[in-house]
Amino acid sequence: MTERTADGWRDGYVPAELNGFIGRRELLSSAKARLSDPRVRLLSLTGTGGTGKTRLAMRLANDARRAHPDGVWWVDLASHTDPASVGRVILDALPVDDVSAREPGDVLVAALSRRAALLVLDNCEHLIGTLAPLVVRLLRGCPDLRIVATSRVPLRCDGEHLVDVPPLSVPADPDRAVVTEYEAVRLFETRASAARADFAITPRSAADVARLVRMLDGIPLAIELAAPLVRVMSVAEIVSMLSVFRLRTLSEGVHAPARHRTLWDSFEWSYQLCSPAERLLWVRLAVFAGGFTMDAAVAVAAGGELEAGQVPMVLGELAAKSIIVADTDSIPTRYAMLATVREYGLTRLGSRTGDLPETESRPAPPSDDEIEAHRRLSAHFLDRAEWCSRHWYGSDEARYLSEARQDLPNHRAVLDRCAAATTREDAEVGARLASALTALRLWFFGGTLGEGMRALTRAEEALARNAAAAPLRLTVLAQAGWIALCLGDEVTTETLLRRCHALAAEVSGGEEAEFALAVHGYFTASTSLILHGESAALPLWAAVRDELAAMNDTRVLPMAEMFHAIAAAFTAPAPEAFAVTERHLADARAHGAPCATAWAEWARALAELRHGDAGSAVALFRSALRSQWDIGERWGAVWSMESLAWCAMARGHHEEAALLLGAARNMQETVGVAIHRLRPWAEAHSACAEQARLALGEAYDVTESYGAEMELGAAVDLALGQPSTPRSDAPARRRSVNRLLSDKQRAVAELIAEGKTDKQIASVLFLSPRTVQSHVSAILRKLGFTSRAEIAAWVVEQQSGAVPRS
Known part of the structure; x- marks a missing residue:
């Protein structure tokens, strides 16, 4: 899985140009001039399909990197057909670690409001209805944000500036021209x-x-x-x-x-120039909403006149003809189609001789080939998700999660089609896929918890609409409730729990029913522990674990064992807490599952913190946090950050505890979870905060606020005992900081340069020491510094007119 650096915003992402940029010098120069104009915040590159809008935007984006310190971010909208998900697609492209059920527009505004970034929205024309209002909202709420859009038609937004991208110049007289x-x-x-x-x-x-x-x-x-x-x-x-x-x-x-x-x-x-096999493969592959592997191509496209053994060779021929794009740097190689190539293929796939012409009032029915291709697509991704959900507990855990994350556009396409199902079979495919992706924990690592809850609830609605059996409905509804619980959404959790209790009364007999009741038990035990903090959660978890073990069902069993260990760490006496958590940690390590091991370390650390040695707890919590951060598991990182604050307090490190509590609060708000609402964590948090406030007095609020203002990467480094170095782009930012500091903050900075303490500054400026501390924290944040010495050096440079340090 992709590791994000502490300053991931500066990295940005623009796809690499696979071959040279030909011509367009005047057009590129004009577009760059428009983009550099401070009055132009939305620049739309428009033109017919295939004129090179994407290629021009790519070159424009790469050339604009220096002007955007928070990165240039590319968002490919071509394969996304659901207008309601456009905000989530943009979030996926940004280093925004939100897993909540919040409205994506709110998250985007919060993430970009203080960022000097460039957003490139590629292939917008089919999403304009929902995209245009979102773009206006972003521009209004994010004053330093700029947007470049490529579209066959204008977005027609306030403030939009247009650049027409015409075809390349051609000779007027082929026989006489140079x-x-x-x-x-x-x-x-x-x-x-x-x-x-x-x-x-x-x-x-x-x-x-x-x-x-x-x-x-x-x-x-x-x-x-x-x-x-x-x-x-x-x-x-x-x-x-x-x-x-x-x-x-x-x-x-x-x-x-x-x-x-x-x-x-x-x-x-x-x-027409393709062979019959190439034509057939082209149109069948058009059903993929995103990239795909060779195995997926064989599973979806082989059959009838196209044998499985032919697909690799034929796919190679399509790549040679530029119909298919191959990413050979990916392991395994992934293939994709340009949006317009896919559009043509889908049209060919859906046409059949003798059908009535398509009209707005009566669209042509899908062809048999189209129905079969979509059926194969759904079957392939369902089979793969269910297999991975049963085998993730092992050394390939991260690989399976990464694969599922790469295939998220295809998963979304299948889920969307099945959510609108008019047959029980299709509704069940969507529900099983949503359930398998949840068991795989994709929503925690690759999508968002909010997206997962929506997929599950939509799947349950489709099941109910098509009169599906109760067991599958209970399974997906209980999984949706568990996600709501993990988000700290008490109201939704209680609502879904009541619905699950009612459905459980209708479930009886069969393996599927046994699994559904076990998942219902999992949800019930989770609620008992996480929402209510009840001691009865421990035997509930033990019962759920035993039921799943007896069924030999590996989809949920490892997670049940994890929560049994967490319940023991929170509620059991020392001997039982140590026994249960140590057994789970040993099992996770034996399986070599990195994500599961991090959580097992967390549970073992909690037992150590409550009953044993705080120093040992710190080492385990840090190991868990390091793994979670490296693999992009931000939900778990929130828990580990908070827990390290508890450790700091237990060791008498009051300032560190306050800083980490602030950093954990910021991380919760950024990621979009509310673990402070969960009973065991809420009680531990309150105890830690009260002790820190008692020890630090008025300085607690300032210290906690400073922790909340830290960059997440820097906060993680602090929690790991590895203080961050200053941002490498800090010198560039210092050139324009005069306008960032208020008069009072500049006065405080000048007195710091004179070597005065906070108490002395307070006396000179007739302020309280606590107010001075607040000003110092704000100065550090605004200038990107980490020490008073850097503030002093900056003041000297400003007063001498020297070029800022580099």
């Missing part, structure tokens, strides 16, 4: 040379090349599709074949929007 002066010709030559090393435009072939790019209207994507054909035919032959196929497609009356006419013809031409 063809290499034209962008379209240079692009064709570059791509053709990549396909065939000895290719070059000669005086003999120049006119044919000019004719070809004119026939393709200078559309870059169409040219990219045509160039690889030089491996098997001359340019003159390519021109001849395009002429034939273009006339045929026009005469056959293929229905395509006018703005797609040339690009559509190019796809049709490429499609």
